[in-house]
Amino acid sequence: MTEIAKALTVAGTDPSGGAGIQADLKTFQEIGAYGMSVITSVVSQNTLGVKSFVDLELDFVESQFDAVFEDIPPDAVKSGMLSNPEVMALAAKKMKEANVANYVLDPVMIASSGHALISETARETIARELLPLATVVTPNLPEAEALTNRTIKTVDDMKEAGRILVEEYGTSAALIKGGHYEGEADDYLYDGQTFEKFSAERFDTKHTHGSGCTYAAVITAGLANGKSLYEAVKDGKTYITAAISNPLNIGKGQGPTNHWGHRWSDVQPLIRV
Ligand SMILES: Nc1ncnc2c1ncn2[C@@H]1O[C@H](COP(=O)(O)OP(=O)(O)O)[C@@H](O)[C@H]1O
Numbered sequence: 461m462t463e464i465a466k467a468l469t470v471a472g473t474d475p476s477g478g479a480g481i482q483a484d485l486k487t488f489q490e491i492g493a494y495g496m497s498v499i500t501s502v503v504s505q506n507t508l509g510v511k512s513f514v515d516l517e518l519d520f521v522e523s524q525f526d527a528v529f530e531d532i533p534p535d536a537v538k539s540g541m542l543s544n545p546e547v548m549a550l551a552a553k554k555m556k557e558a559n560v561a562n563y564v565l566d567p568v569m570i571a572s573s574g575h576a577l578i579s580e581t582a583r584e585t586i587a588r589e590l591l592p593l594a595t596v597v598t599p600n601l602p603e604a605e606a607l608t609n610r611t612i613k614t615v616d617d618m619k620e621a622g623r624i625l626v627e628e629y630g631t632s633a634a635l636i637k638g639g640h641y642e643g644e645a646d647d648y649l650y651d652g653q654t655f656e657k658f659s660a661e662r663f664d665t666k667h668t669h670g671s672g673c674t675y676a677a678v679i680t681a682g683l684a685n686g687k688s689l690y691e692a693v694k695d696g697k698t699y700i701t702a703a704i705s706n707p708l709n710i711g712k713g714q715g716p717t718n719h720w721g722h723r724w725s726d727v728q729p730l731i732r733v
């Protein structure tokens with residue numbers, strides 16, 4: 461019998477396939493983890509933007525958590541779009557009950573098209589309920605600014621945001637992503653002791669839809685497979701850089717990233733046999 465790592469995504473959908481649940485499941489599959497999903501919101505969106513979304517009833521979200529946890533406990537969990545404080549509190553409760561050991565918190569707030577994906581009050585709930593549970597939180601710059609209530613203009617500001625998230629908000633580690641910065645695409649990981657820089661060339665492309673989801677999903681699949689956080693982030697940066705560098709000709713707007721930008725499965729066979 462083949463054994464495989466199991467990864468769960470808790471997020472909203474993208475019918476056009478580039479972000480959210482769809483991006484996460486494709487990524488889990490590509491990395492070598494059995495993918496599962498709890499859907500929080502059904503979103504009408506494509507590469508041109510978000511049209512609208514419907515939050516699923518809390519009881520129904522809870523029932524999905526129970527269906528997964530009672531049958532196939534995941535080795536790692538990722539959360540993406542949790543659009544309101546109630547669903548955040550529910551996710552926190554369910555993860556605590558299930559003793560989830562590896563939790564990647566992608567604090568999705570605004571799609572790159574500029575559409576808000578969470579309510580204003582939800583930001584405080586992320587800090588109170590979810591940050592203390594996270595193995596790593598992966599904000600982009602606007603999300604890091606919103607969570608820390610600070611303006612981020614320099615690399616030192618990025619590092620300070622990481623430090624605040626770990627030392628003041630209680631997350632185990634913070635990966636501040638530099639996609640919205642200038643110059644190289646540099647991200648900074650702080651684990652409470654050291655800062656690690658993950659650097660890549662910045663490509664002149666609009667095809668980055670779902671890049672944050674995909675990056676966090678690689679990290680989740682890596683942790684599910686027993687990798688260290690540093691190794692999982694390193695793999696994530698390699699994967700997302702390849703996926704952005706070699707765009708697919710799909711969509712009329714900001715297209716999705718290319719999961720076949722590099723033959724990942726040939727390089728990193730992670731399935732445990
Ligand atoms: N044009 C680009 N070229 C190379 N890497 C990029 C580019 N845009 C974003 N990235 C990288 O993609 C990842 C996602 O970053 P970011 O855009 O900040 O997050 P989000 O998608 O959550 O807004 C990060 O590793 C970032 O450095």
Ligand SMILES: Cc1ncc(COP(=O)(O)OP(=O)(O)O)c(N)n1
Pocket residue numbers: 471472473474479480481503505540541568570571572573668669670671672673674
């Ligand atoms: C359902 C859903 N979740 C998250 C996002 C945002 O995706 P992200 O990977 O942060 O990147 P952009 O697509 O905003 O560049 C989303 N659009 N939909």
